[in-house]
Amino acid sequence: MSPDGPRMKRGRESMTTAKTQTEKMALRALPGDEVRQILWRFADRYDLQMAVQAVRALARGPVARMVADGARNSHEWTDEKAALLNEFDASGLTALGMDPEFGGYVEGPKNLALALAAFELSWVDGGSATSAMATNLALGPIHERGTPEQQKTYMSRCVPPQPGEKRTIWRGAFALTEPLPYVGVNTRVLSGGVRVAKWKEGEEPLLQVEKRGRFITNMAFANFVTAAVDSDDERIKGSCMIILHEDDPGVFDRGAPTRKLVHQLSSTNDPIFSLKVPASRIVGGFKVRDGVLVPNYDHAEIIAAVFRRTRVTVGLMTAAKLLSAVEPIIRYQRGRYRGGKTIEPGSAFHELGLQQKEDVLHRLVDIWASGEASAALGFAAARLFDEFDPIEKHKDKVFEERGLKGRAQLKELKKLEKPALEYIELAATPAAKRDAKRFEELEADRLVQFMVQDAVANVLCPAVKLWNTGQGTNMMREAVSLMGGYGITEDCPGFIGQKWMDAQLEATYEGPEAVQRRQLAITMTQPVFLAHFRQWIAEMRRVAGRRPGTGACTVASAMELWLWTLRHLSEAEDADGTPLYRDKRQGVTFPMADALCWLLASRQQILDLLELERRGPENEALAEGLPGYVRFFTDLCHVQAARAAGEVGRLCSELVFGYNRHPSWEAEGASCYQADELEPLDGFIPGIAACARSFTDVVEADGSHPQKAGPCVCFTGMEAFTSMRRKLDGCLTGARMAKDRAARDLTQVMIPEVPDYPT
Amino acid sequence: MSQGFHLVVCGSIVPDPLQTLEPIQGAEGPALKNEMMLPAVLDPWAGHALYEAAHLAAATPDSKVWLVSLGPRAKLQQLMMTIAPKAAFELVALDGPAGGFTEAWETAEALAECIKTIPGLDRSRLLLFGGCASASRDAGVTMQMVGERLEISDQFLAVDELTPQENGTIRILERIEAGRYQVSECAGPPLVAAWATGRLPEPPNNAQLGMQNMRSIMPALQKAQPARVGAEGVEFLEVEVPKQRRNTRVVEDASVDEMAREIVEWIRK
Known part of the structure; x- marks a missing residue:
């Protein structure tokens, strides 16, 4: 026997094994x-x-x-x-x-x-x-x-009648937004008013409500409306929300339909109300103090509680659009050339169509990765609110019993900050090393738990609304572009063009992007949230140690850079001596809010991947495809982590350096050499003049200098930042390989024969 | 009638027909590519049987419906999320393959043995329902074989209507050739009805009913016994899905007569 024989055989065997492994690890069908x-x-x-x-x-x-x-x-x-x-x-x-x-x-x-x-x-x-x-x-x-x-x-x-029950289902509308220049972005500036129409001693007051609405959903058929109104009467204190019925005496004018370009399967009108309603319709009730009717809740307090939940849902509406675009785009790409006279079945043109081109695959990977990240973030927020609801209700009950409202409540909550921080610290400490008794005590304290979760909820809600809808709309434009001219027609499979436009509305209603950024600018700097954030950095590092390739290390590095930048901006001033991180300085606070959203989405996407890996084996139906799903989702996480890191790095660098004054040639003490200083030195240190001209800036004797804006910026004091930034750039290692792998999967994944809804 | 019916419906999953169904040669014989990963739906023929059974049970006091399903447990669980809100039934699950490559004889054996063990089932009141065919493999013989094993000799195939009469008999319409029905009158249960499409639409969702059903469905899935079904001794010479030919032209001003003529010509070709 030839000595080469067995070796060749072994070689062939290992190739077969490798091929089988590759097939196993490939994405075989769209995730179900x-x-x-x-x-x-x-x-x-x-x-x-x-x-x-x-x-x-x-x-x-x-x-x-x-x-x-x-x-x-x-x-x-x-x-x-x-x-x-x-x-x-x-x-x-x-x-x-x-x-x-x-x-x-x-x-x-x-x-x-x-x-x-x-x-x-x-x-x-x-x-x-x-x-x-x-x-x-x-x-x-x-x-x-x-x-x-x-x-x-x-x-x-508002629920359908039960068998045997005869009644009409009620539909409602929520009326907050008013015609310009009133309530819109600033939800506190109301023009809608409420007055006392009749108030007889010992009887329930009758109120006169005047409200004009704008862009009010469900208005064409609503049987009742919850409207935000301000007091227009000294006998009523502050604002409130009040329930109006279509058959209340007065004017219940549903108004003209809004000529909107999007979401046309919902009814949107600009209604006018001038109605008499009993005071018992004030949401949450009222008290009478010294002859003044005092609503138990003002309108701002109520809408804050409502929107913090419903905004998450809106964010998920855009996430769905991104993920729904994947299958129609793959089908379009593969079928792009089919039917051509020279395109034979079995040829690459017939089978892969546009998918022969790397660019369209890479762009689709980006869309898919964004969709996964936004869905991950949105559903995490929705779950958090499910956990949080009973805790918040408990807090409300306790504070009501104690008679604490408004500032008094905030003061009381501030006292809980310390134990909340302690709890977060203990929770991150290994069980064997922490004070178990104290940990249990804090865990059982529902007010402390309120503080712990409230800090996250206050960030996640605006983050979902802002990032999912804003970035989602940008990515939907990419999706439209991948469908060619088809994308901007009504015939586009998957209604992708319409979805792109719809996404823009989702970025606007229930609080546009600026409102979300403003909220984030405040909530993301709260100590309890930042304590969570520091733990999340450690968590991402641990994940990276266990599961390299997920992009977790990249996210952790980007989070560190963001945190450093936030600290720096909180203390630093611009070149004119004006503090940077301040409420009105939206050029600073808003980009930091944007950067944070990228990180939160990427982190949650990675956590979801780990969950799939952990629980996937429990489902027998997944046994065959799980390795492929895990591998593909790992690559999507990596791709998204790199995008997030890129955005965070760019924004942080702009903010850290962008508010400094660039050195100029004219400024005194410019950080560069003068030629007449170098020449004498060259006698003692031969070559220094040439060396200086190679590595730094030199102003020549005639005042000429290199053709650029000024001497290069000196990074003194910024070493920590530049070091982190350099590290972050290095952390992108492998991300493009992950994108290549994910792109290959898109050429092989099985899609349904036909779409499962008509287009 | 003093006693209601005991309705047992045999029905399981088939791959969602909108998916790409590609036969491949697996380690244990033919299979569909990525079958476990494809979404599944209730076999449409069995679906008609289930909805007819639920309707009959609702109209006949003291009746009860069991759905006996043989399929991969995890896929059955997903299926239940769709059908639990549509009809009141108790699930009896068997954990085994449900693809188009199992032999009807083995499937019938497993189903019959399982039905025999259903607690509280009165076989003298039994109406055994199922589809007259299956969307995964149109063997068209499974229900008859289940009936034989349960010693039910009154068997009706391609049923579209089953109406209990006031005198206790049951009137049944079976599809026969040339678009006609054969009308039979059966003395009463037990009988086998292998349904065609029936007369009922898919029932609307009833979420409360779904929640109620799920309370017994989840334990039933957990208790599902493994069923050893396959195609032992069967050799598949060739496997293919029905070929589709799509020659699409968009013509907006053709008359009905022109369209009809073109279709006839196309069929003749």
Whole structure:
């Protein structure tokens, strides 16, 4: 036998093994429900799984048919669109947000449930999601701050009738926004007013409400409206939210339909109300003090509680658009040349079409990675609010019992900051090393837990709304571009063009981007949040140690850079001596908020990947495809981490250096050599003049200097930053290899034969 | 009628027909590429049977529906999220393959043995329902074989309507050739009805019903017994999915007659 024989055989064997391994590790099919349920943590919630299936059937059935038939091409609320409401009722969607005692079927908080429903609807059409969620928004003030009687009355009227029950389902509208120049971005400037119309001794006051609304959803058919109004009467203190009925005496003018370019499957009008209503309609009730009617909650307090939840849902609507674009784009890319006379089946042109080109694959990887990151962030926020709801309710109850409101409440909460910080520190300490008794004590203290979670919720909510919708819209433009001319037609599969426009509305309503950035600029600097943030850096490092290739190390490095920059900006001044990180300095605070969002999304995407890896093996249906999913999602995480690091690095560098004055040739003490200083030195140190000209800036004897703005910037005092920045750049190592691998997967992944909804 | 029916519906999953279904040669014979990763739906024929059974049970006091499903447990669980809100039933699950490459004889054996062990099932009141065919493999014989094993000789195939009469008999419409029905009157249970499409639409969702069903479905899935079904001794010479030919032209001003003529010509070719 030839001595080469066995070696060759071994070689062939190992090649076969490698090939099998590669096939196993490839993405074989698009991720289905089994994967999503694990990633978004509802694998154990069959109530939510059922809701998802029901809403999906609704979205990809009646909603998709309506969009395909051109129902979006009108501003008016038509009979055809109105039929959707019945579909919502029949699918169980209308009752999804209600508690079982009022006719709902999901126990406990429903942030995740509603987020999943909105996600499913937006997969096809954002307007239908807005329409479905609008009654929940109208009920939001009542749910969060309404009296028990108000909750019972309105919640039970807004669910479909039970068998044998004869009644019409009520729909609601939420009226905050007013015609310019009133409430919009600044939710505190209200023109809508409330006066006492009649108040007889010992009787319930009758109020006169005057309110004009703008861009009010559900207005074409709403039976009731929760409206924000300010006092227009010295016998009423402050502002409030009040419930208006369509049959209240006075004017309930639904107004003209808004001529909006987006979300046309939702009804949007500019209504006018001039109505007499009993004072018991004030959301949360009122007290009478010294002859003055004092609402228990002002409107700002109520909408803060409502929006911090509903804004998360909006963020997920844009995430759904990105992920829904993947399959139509792959189908378009592969089929781009099919049907051509010279294109033979089996040829690369026929099978791969545009996917032969690296650029379109890389761009699709970016879209997919962004979609995963935004969904990860959004669902994490929704879950957090589910956990947080009972804790917040407990806090409200305790503070109400103690009679603490407004500033008194804030003062009391400030006292809890120290134990909250202590808890975060202890939670991050290994169990064997921490004070177990103290840890348990703090964990059991629900007010401390409120502080701990509130700090995260206050950041996650605006981050989801800001980043998912803003960056999501940018990425939707990429998605449109990948469909060529098709992308901007109504015939585009997956309605991608419409979704791009819809995403822009999602970035605007319920608080536009500036509002979210402003909120983040405050909440992200709170000590309790920053304590969490420091622990998250350590967490990402640990993950990186265990799972290199996820981009976790990159994210950790970027987080360190962000934190350093925040500290620096908080203390530094610009070249004119003006402090940098201040409320009104939005050129500083807003980019820092943007940078943070990239990090939060990337971190959560990595955590979701770990969950898939951990729990995937429990699902037998995933056994075959799990290695491929894990490998592909790992690469997507890495790609997204690199994008996040790039953004953070760029923004931080701009802020750290951008407010310094550039050295000039003219300035005294410019940090460069003068030629007449160097010449004498050259006698003692031969070559120094040439060396100086090579490595630094020299002003010649005739005053000439290198052709540039001034001497190069000196980094003295910035060594820590430059070192971190250099390290971060190095952390991008491998990210493009990950993108290449993910791109290859896109050429091989199996997609359905035909789309599962009409287009 | 003094007693209601005990309705047992045999039905399981098939791959979502919108997916790419590509037969491959697996380690244990033919299979569909990535089958476990593909979304699955309730076999449409079995779906008609289930909805007819639920409707009949709702209209007949003291009746009960069991859904006996043989399929991979994890896939069955996903399926239940779709059908649990549509019909009241108790699940009896068998954990085994449900693809198009299992032999109908083995499937029938497993289903029949399982039905025999259903606690509380009164076989004298049994209406055994299922699809007359399957979307995964149109063997068209499974229900008959299950019936034989349960010693039910009154068997009706391609049923579109089943109506209990006031005198206790059951009137059944079976599809036969030339678009006609054969009308039968059966003395009563037990009987086998292998359904065609039936007359009922898919029921609307009822979330409360779904939640109620799921309380028994989850334990049933956990208790699912493994079923050894396959295609022992069967040799597959060739496997392929039905070929589709798509010659699409967009013509906006063709008359109905022109379209009909073109279709006839195309069929003749």
